[in-house]
Amino acid sequence: MKSAVIVFPASNCDRDAKVALEEMTGKTPAMVWHQDSSLPDVDLVVLPGGFSYGDYLRCGAMASQSNVMREVKRHADKGGKVLGICNGFQVLTESHLLPGALMRNAALKFVCKPVGLEVSETQSAFTRKYENGQRVTFPVAHGEGSYFADEETLDRLEGENRVAFRYAKGENPNGSARDIAGILSEKRNVLGLMPHPERVVDKVLGGTDGRALFQSLIENLT
Amino acid sequence: MKARVFITLKNGVLDPQGKAIGHALNGLGFGSVGEVRQGKVIDLELSGTDQDKAKEELKAMCEKLLANTVIEKYEIEIK
Numbered sequence: 330m331k332s333a334v335i336v337f338p339a340s341n342c343d344r345d346a347k348v349a350l351e352e353m354t355g356k357t358p359a360m361v362w363h364q365d366s367s368l369p370d371v372d373l374v375v376l377p378g379g380f381s382y383g384d385y386l387r388c389g390a391m392a393s394q395s396n397v398m399r400e401v402k403r404h405a406d407k408g409g410k411v412l413g414i415c416n417g418f419q420v421l422t423e424s425h426l427l428p429g430a431l432m433r434n435a436a437l438k439f440v441c442k443p444v445g446l447e448v449s450e451t452q453s454a455f456t457r458k459y460e461n462g463q464r465v466t467f468p469v470a471h472g473e474g475s476y477f478a479d480e481e482t483l484d485r486l487e488g489e490n491r492v493a494f495r496y497a498k499g500e501n502p503n504g505s506a507r508d509i510a511g512i513l514s515e516k517r518n519v520l521g522l523m524p525h526p527e528r529v530v531d532k533v534l535g536g537t538d539g540r541a542l543f544q545s546l547i548e549n550l551t
Numbered sequence: 552m553k554a555r556v557f558i559t560l561k562n563g564v565l566d567p568q569g570k571a572i573g574h575a576l577n578g579l580g581f582g583s584v585g586e587v588r589q590g591k592v593i594d595l596e597l598s599g600t601d602q603d604k605a606k607e608e609l610k611a612m613c614e615k616l617l618a619n620t621v622i623e624k625y626e627i628e629i630k
Contacts, residue, residue: 387619394616423619430621437567477564477622504565 330550332358332373335401335417337392342378342414342525349527350375353543363395372550373410374401376417378470378525388431388473389419398424410454410546411519415471418511418521427514427521428486429478435504439472443535444524445497446510450490453513454549455520458541465538467524469502474523476505476512483507489515494522552597554609557626558618559590593617602629 332354334346343360350358359369363381368374382391392398398420405411405426413421421427434440443466448459459465478486483506486492494511501508503523511522526539560566566588573587595612597605606627613625 386616390616390619422621428621430619432565432622433567435565435567437571475565479621504567 330354330373330547331356331369331371332375333361333369333371334358334375334377335361335363335397336377337363337379337381337395337416337420339381339383340377340379340416342416342527345525346375346377346414346527349530349539349543352530353540354547361397363392363397366396366400368397368400368404371404371409373412373546374404375527376401376411376413376420377527378415378417381416381420384473387419387423389416389421389423392416392420393423402426405514405519408516408518410550412455412546413519413521414525414527415469415474415523418523419473421519421521426519427512428482429476429512431473431523432475432477433473434471434475434502439470440474440502441470442468442502444469444502444510445500446494446524447497448493449495450493450513452490453493453517453520453545455513455542455545456493458545458548464497465541466529466536467526467539468528468535469524471503471523474503474505476503476509476523478506483509486512491515491517493520494524552600552602552605553630554595554597554605555628555630556593556595556609556613556617557590557628558593558613558623559625560588560622561624564622590623605629 491513529536529539
């Protein structure tokens with residue numbers, strides 16, 4: 330599986346993503362700068378966490394207008410896989426690759442802690458190695474992760490089984506609608522989630538629950 | 552030409568910041584304060600003199616970048 334990690338000014342989980350991809354795939358991902366107007370030939374594009382462009386205007390808004398995002402959209406339109414983590418999820422909603430928006434946490438506080446999640450959809454290239462309903466723990470670290478969409482969109486996401494991850498009962502850290510932590514695109518080739526699977530691929534770093542996400546992709550793309 | 556764009560959250564979208572501001576105002580003794588909603592103002596300077604054209608352009612700017620129409624609405628004022 331060949332992969333690329335997009336680097337925006339003020340991305341700060343780009344190297345976490347790189348290390349996780351190296352560990353899981355055995356190959357070094359291409360690091361692609363936001364001003365680049367071409368993407369290398371890859372199977373997976375990762376939009377990492379961080380505070381791209383200083384969160385100016387809205388989280389992910391400026392990044393969604395960058396050169397490289399045009400290429401990422403093209404990659405997604407062709408069915409290529411895109412994984413947006415944290416700020417990457419915000420960039421995906423601002424780019425309209427995923428529906429809805431991520432708003433200020435309900436309690437107005439930055440939340441940085443491990444959170445229990447439920448894998449609510451395993452029929453996807455990102456989650457097939459998990460069990461349906463499996464409980465996993467990923468860290469979250471965000472101030473604006475409250476998922477919002479209108480009722481009709483939420484119903485459609487649920488009806489089409491596009492909610493990949495939910496916060497476990499009583500663990501919703503940010504007030505997200507219907508406890509949504511991560512969603513799939515209509516064609517199921519784009520996943521955005523606020524929690525950080527790339528930070529839990531090594532026991533030394535606190536957990537291995539994120540490994541199955543990368544294993545799912547490797548199985549699908551190799 | 553100068554323009555001002557007001558961006559506010561749509562009705563029904565929760566605004567925790569507005570709520571916190573309301574609580575703080577109540578705490579300061581401003582008991583008359585009910586619901587508070589926070590938004591933003593963007594001032595722009597535009598070249599040209601055709602106001603209708605500017606309005607069209609500003610609308611496109613709002614739709615494309617200035618507002619996230621999933622959660623926000625906007626109003627345009629040309630001065």
